Amino acid sequence: MAENWVLTATAQTPTNIAVIKYWGKRDETLILPVNDSISVTLDPSHLCTTTTVAVSPTFQQDRMWLNGKEVSLSGVRYQNCLREIRGRAGDLEDKEKGIKIEKKDWEKLHVHVSSYNNFPTAAGLASSAAGFACLVFALAKLMNVKEDHSKLSAIARQGSGSACRSLFGGFVKWVMGKEEDGNDSLAVQLVDEKHWDDLVIIIAVVSSRQKETSSTTGMRESVETSLLLKHRAEEIVPKRILQMEEAIKNRDFASFAQLTCADSNQFHAVCLDTSPPIFYMNDTSHRIISCVEKWNRTEGSPQVAYTFDAGPNAVLIARDRKTATQLLQRLLFHFPPKPDTDLNSYVIGDKSILKDAGLEGTKDVEALLPPPEVVNAPAQKYPGDVSYFICTRPGEGPVLLSDESLSLLDPKTGLPK
Ligand SMILES: Nc1ncnc2c1ncn2[C@@H]1O[C@H](COP(=O)(O)OP(=O)(O)OP(=O)(O)O)[C@@H](O)[C@H]1O
């Protein structure tokens, strides 16, 4: 066997947003949560991670490049994922390339990883969720791991809890599990992305100067100090999970929206109940909540649901396209771009919603009338308080990219292209 071969696999994995939140661990090392959670996977054409993994007898050590820059793989979370995947690697033969790797050989072979997020990293858009899910999925393909997506999700969970939910498209539940070794703490798909394809998602990336507490630190402090977290995990979430599963199954938007907003608000209440208190939302986040609440109330039934993770960004879920265009008009009325910003870079993702809303340029935004529900109140405008909007929808789970031109590593050297 020639000893200078390089074998690669490239995958693409989506990010996800929780509608019933994970907040609190019962085991910090294995990353085992104190409650079940449910998320919606976001369309990878707008937010995703692409990762190429390679193996070669010529590699001297495990190495990783993130968005083109070399980063260390020595962190315990990366090490746990690599160990768990290597332990499950199978025999592999590529006759065309003359490569034969036996199960026991994988322990001695080093890997190279190159990963790229098509959205800002560590900006509160769950890059760690897409990133760890993609790493585990790509390595599993490379190393011929014969396990289903749920089993792989239990490995991705050890990279970042929320990552386990990115192993599936559509709506996904992370079952907390009971076992001490965490083998039953994994993700399952509730329904795929086609089940409820009316939904439209608009993310407001909110400008933020504050230094935020990371999710890992924040939830540790909440577990240690918040009595509300204990009550939430034991009494509230188990019931909410059942109601949310029912709402998703029946495409019951009114219940879905009520549960999503209530759960986001309770998660932030737990943060306030933490000592010292943690503030993730800012004034802009609060203004977006008020705008949606006022509109929903005027309509008599929910049109839009909102949810916020460990940061000020708003994730807004509209019941259908028509509602999404009305939402975008409201958002752009209150949060127009700064005078020098082009609308095309201010609203990204699925731009067809801009067109449906009759908004082709900054002039159209300036001409927007106040929404009917605010006509008697001062029409408040906050240019610059939102950095940009992303229009997207529920999307599919991880996919393997077989087109070699999409590989992020050179097939000859195993180094970034
Ligand atoms: N593509 C990737 N592949 C592997 N790891 C990644 C990738 N992208 C991000 N990460 C890991 O996730 C870390 C960022 O996670 P962090 O929780 O700080 O931000 P986030 O997930 O973008 O935001 P948030 O958790 O607030 O939603 C990075 O430092 C890196 O360790």
Ligand SMILES: C[C@@](O)(CCOP(=O)(O)OP(=O)(O)O)CC(=O)O
């Ligand atoms: C608020 C959340 O987004 C918290 C996510 O926490 P992480 O998964 O980032 O935390 P670690 O497991 O410590 O890596 C809610 C959620 O995604 O369910």
